[in-house]
Amino acid sequence: MTVAPEGRRRVAVTGIGVVSPVGVGREAFWAALLAGKSGIAPVSSFDTSRFKVHLGAEVRDFDATPFCRRLDSGELGRASLLAVAAARLALADAGLDPAALAPETTGVAMGTTSGEPLEIERFDDALLGAGREGVDDGLATRYPCHRIPGQIAAELGFGGVNIMLPNACAAGNYAVAFARDTLAGGRAEVMLAGGADAFSRITYTGFARLGAIATDRCAPFDRERQGMVPGEGAGVLVMEPLEAARARGARVYAEVVGYGLSCDAHHMTASHPEGEGPARAMLQALADAGLQPADVGYISAHGTGTATNDRLETLAVKRAFGDAAARVPMSSVKSMLGHTMGAASALEAAVCCLVIADGWLPPTINYQHPDPECDLDCVPNVARRQPVRVAMNNAYAFGGANASVLFAAAAP
Amino acid sequence: MSPEIRVVVTGAGVLSPLGDSPAALHRALCAGTSVLGPVEGFAVDDLPVRRAVELRGFDPARYLGDANFRPLDRTGLLAACAARLALDDAGWSAERVAGAELALLVGTMYGSVKTIAEFDRRGLEAGPLYVKPFDFANSVINAAAGQTAIWHHLRGPNSTVSSGNASGLQAIALGADLVRSGRAAVAVAGGAEELCLESFLSFCRAGALGDGDETPRPFDSRRHGFALGEGAAFLVLESATGAAARGARVLAEVRGHGAAFDPSQGREPAGGAAAVARAVRLALAAAGCEPTQVSAVSAAASGARNADAREAAGLAAALGERAATVPVTAPKGLLGECLGASGALQAAALLAAMAAGELPGVPGYEAGEAGFPLRSARATPTSVDLALGLVDAVGLDGPCCALLLGRAAEA
Numbered sequence: 001m002t003v004a005p006e007g008r009r010r011v012a013v014t015g016i017g018v019v020s021p022v023g024v025g026r027e028a029f030w031a032a033l034l035a036g037k038s039g040i041a042p043v044s045s046f047d048t049s050r051f052k053v054h055l056g057a058e059v060r061d062f063d064a065t066p067f068c069r070r071l072d073s074g075e076l077g078r079a080s081l082l083a084v085a086a087a088r089l090a091l092a093d094a095g096l097d098p099a100a101l102a103p104e105t106t107g108v109a110m111g112t113t114s115g116e117p118l119e120i121e122r123f124d125d126a127l128l129g130a131g132r133e134g135v136d137d138g139l140a141t142r143y144p145c146h147r148i149p150g151q152i153a154a155e156l157g158f159g160g161v162n163i164m165l166p167n168a169c170a171a172g173n174y175a176v177a178f179a180r181d182t183l184a185g186g187r188a189e190v191m192l193a194g195g196a197d198a199f200s201r202i203t204y205t206g207f208a209r210l211g212a213i214a215t216d217r218c219a220p221f222d223r224e225r226q227g228m229v230p231g232e233g234a235g236v237l238v239m240e241p242l243e244a245a246r247a248r249g250a251r252v253y254a255e256v257v258g259y260g261l262s263c264d265a266h267h268m269t270a271s272h273p274e275g276e277g278p279a280r281a282m283l284q285a286l287a288d289a290g291l292q293p294a295d296v297g298y299i300s301a302h303g304t305g306t307a308t309n310d311r312l313e314t315l316a317v318k319r320a321f322g323d324a325a326a327r328v329p330m331s332s333v334k335s336m337l338g339h340t341m342g343a344a345s346a347l348e349a350a351v352c353c354l355v356i357a358d359g360w361l362p363p364t365i366n367y368q369h370p371d372p373e374c375d376l377d378c379v380p381n382v383a384r385r386q387p388v389r390v391a392m393n394n395a396y397a398f399g400g401a402n403a404s405v406l407f408a409a410a411a412p
Numbered sequence: 413m414s415p416e417i418r419v420v421v422t423g424a425g426v427l428s429p430l431g432d433s434p435a436a437l438h439r440a441l442c443a444g445t446s447v448l449g450p451v452e453g454f455a456v457d458d459l460p461v462r463r464a465v466e467l468r469g470f471d472p473a474r475y476l477g478d479a480n481f482r483p484l485d486r487t488g489l490l491a492a493c494a495a496r497l498a499l500d501d502a503g504w505s506a507e508r509v510a511g512a513e514l515a516l517l518v519g520t521m522y523g524s525v526k527t528i529a530e531f532d533r534r535g536l537e538a539g540p541l542y543v544k545p546f547d548f549a550n551s552v553i554n555a556a557a558g559q560t561a562i563w564h565h566l567r568g569p570n571s572t573v574s575s576g577n578a579s580g581l582q583a584i585a586l587g588a589d590l591v592r593s594g595r596a597a598v599a600v601a602g603g604a605e606e607l608c609l610e611s612f613l614s615f616c617r618a619g620a621l622g623d624g625d626e627t628p629r630p631f632d633s634r635r636h637g638f639a640l641g642e643g644a645a646f647l648v649l650e651s652a653t654g655a656a657a658r659g660a661r662v663l664a665e666v667r668g669h670g671a672a673f674d675p676s677q678g679r680e681p682a683g684g685a686a687a688v689a690r691a692v693r694l695a696l697a698a699a700g701c702e703p704t705q706v707s708a709v710s711a712a713a714s715g716a717r718n719a720d721a722r723e724a725a726g727l728a729a730a731l732g733e734r735a736a737t738v739p740v741t742a743p744k745g746l747l748g749e750c751l752g753a754s755g756a757l758q759a760a761a762l763l764a765a766m767a768a769g770e771l772p773g774v775p776g777y778e779a780g781e782a783g784f785p786l787r788s789a790r791a792t793p794t795s796v797d798l799a800l801g802l803v804d805a806v807g808l809d810g811p812c813c814a815l816l817l818g819r820a821a822e823a
Contacts, residue, residue, distance in 0.1 A: 050540055104690060113552055120525065123610060124532045132458060132613060139614035144521050145553055146574045150810045154675050159687060162673035162811055163582060164574040166553035174571055181589065202528060205535040206548030263570035265561040268549035398549060399558020401570045
């Protein structure tokens with residue numbers, strides 16, 4: 001079922017690097033998620049007194065200096081710093097020394113929602129403060145979002161393909177899909193793929209204005225859910241051809257066996273009312289992998305915790321999975337991580353890999369009131385021991401971009 | 413995966429200060445028309461640089477009909493209009509599009525940094541309750557891709573691509589891959605970038621816009637920096653068999669592409685040149701072509717002091733002896749540096765050059781530094797039997813992309 005078409009190489013995930021609101025590094029991240037630990041707390045990085053909401057999922061006390069060995073950490077934006085840290089952690093987790101990798105065939109694909117929004121904030125603070133005289137070159141040098149994968153490659157010395165796919169909250173999945181095709185087609189030997197975003201007042205202001213932010217808890221799929229909680233972080237996967245990974249005796253978390261991409265072409269911030277686009281992405285991913293809905297043992301939900309997302313996402317899974325939907329566990333780690341924006345689907349891709357490798361499902365925490373419109377198995381409140389062979393990672397973005405990626409235990 | 417799927421270009425759309433079709437852009441480039449002028453879109457009187465290549469009098473209704481454009485910002489409108497022109501050129505009517513799942517790839521460096529910054533300033537000045545939800549929807553970098561997909565009902569894979577100045581060309585490369593792998597039957601791929609205070613002021617502060625308002629001189633030893641421009645361009649890519657089945661006119665074939673990165677991010681000349689060379693070599697290898705087969709090069713050179721030198725050295729390394737004889741054009745001398753749209757504009761212009769058998773020159777070029785390897789560079793147009801065109805995109809800070817377009821007759 002997971003045999004690659006002729007001439008295409010199978011692609012494995014061999015390293016996981018995470019900087020998240022619940023912890024830095026794969027082990028801390030996974031232990032926290034299985035323990036149902038939340039990274040959500042009152043916002044500390046800016047004053048929220050003018051807002052009606054105050055919760056955020058920030059990465060606190062993050063020190064980038066140990067991760068920036070070649071670059072000057074003072075010259076990088078925060079999302080780039082989070083990303084560089086996650087990249088180094090992922091390589092270490094994969095047992096790869098960056099200096100030992102062939103620079104020309106090692107590439108980076110990243111996703112983001114906002115790039116380096118703190119640079120825009122600095123620009124605006126300067127403009128409204130000292131005026132134009134106070135503005136520096138930050139928007140030309142540090143802000144552009146391609147700097148995030150660029151800084152990873154600069155820090156690690158990689159000269160292969162380097163791309164940012166800034167597809168908002170589905171961006172990490174697009175990056176993993178791009179890396180998979182790049183490796184499968186022989187255009188790179190190792191790819192770092194993931195996503196990163198920095199916590200910002202811009203993002204916070206926007207979601208607050210939409211009335212989308214939860215006042216006191218993030219409770220996806222709960223009837224009394226209040227909304228999402230903006231967050232930040234970075235997740236990076238090390239991906240390489242399965243054969244090469246096995247040849248070097250690497251631990252293989254999972255194989256990337258398929259993906260599907262679609263666009264609602266319906267509304268910028270509202271999903272299609274019948275979940276048409278997301279269902280199409282799921283079905284494409286299944287077809288790409290040669291799998292049936294019943295083969296899927298776990299879904300990492302987009303699961304933001306807003307009234308609309310969770311209802312329509314449930315509808316979309318039913319539309320794609322049919323009867324099998326009732327039997328597949330689908331949890332939302334955003335209940336603990338908040339919505340880390342461009343990092344979200346990368347962190348959730350890491351979750352899918354860990355579910356397959358470890359045989360535990362992370363819970364949806366804060367779940368109290370069943371909602372008939374969100375009636376799938378959300379693994380309420382407590383992690384569950386359950387072997388999984390195939391996991392699907394679903395992500396949906398502003399602009400109507402949908403992406404589903406399928407991971408599977410690597411069969412011989 | 414069907415490696416035998418060949419990818420052809422069936423349409424091209426251009427919105428630029430030099431014209432709103434590939435042919436018009438090509439004619440202006442050949443004529444050496446410069447529209448570099450005082451910026452009108454925002455106040456510049458207190459800035460060291462006051463001129464840019466600005467798209468003036470842009471009226472989206474001319475391309476999209478009379479409609480409510482309020483939900484779209486300038487970047488979104490540039491993308492939606494140029495995509496419309498490309499779809500029309502390829503014969504993809506709205507009815508035909510509705511029955512398919514077209515992919516959309518939008519290269520952009522900034523999205524609309526203006527929209528995001530104004531949204532933030534409104535929140536700061538009026539308070540967070542007074543920002544506009546419309547503006548927030550456009551505050552994601554992929555807003556133009558979402559808006560364009562909605563406008564034209566493009567329901568296939570939808571991705572924004574950011575590789576700095578190489579974004580637009582990288583988007584075309586990704587679109588070609590989606591078609592080649594069978595993931596999309598048709599892809600609309602290109603780039604869009606708007607001129608705005610936010611990026612203009614920051615590039616001024618970075619000193620990248622050189623010593624003022626003189627016309628840029630790509631590759632010339634007297635070059636002094638680039639001018640900022642704006643615009644959008646898209647190509648329609650589809651499988652050769654699909655195009656043939658619907659009787660579509662084929663403009664060219666995407667023969668191959670390559671991408672590389674300079675980990676010194678533009679700081680080390682040798683590393684930068686090597687990245688340019690790797691991207692070009694990968695494109696040639698993917699196309700199964702030799703440097704001697706390259707009929708012309710559309711260079712990324714913009715008048716930037718260091719980036720132009722890196723590109724010339726990289727092209728020389730990859731093309732070998734052919735570098736001395738290959739005809740070269742550098743559209744950014746007249747278009748300005750359109751950032752994420754540049755590579756797509758170059759590709760669209762090269763398609764017109766292919767059809768016309770004439771390659772525009774390198775604006776303002778008289779002589780490069782001693783040993784400048786692209787010895788056939790000249791300011792005036794050259795007659796060229798353009799069977800295989802190389803489009804080169806070079807980022808200021810690392811990303812490089814090269815793409816080969818083959819004439820349809822050779823496809």
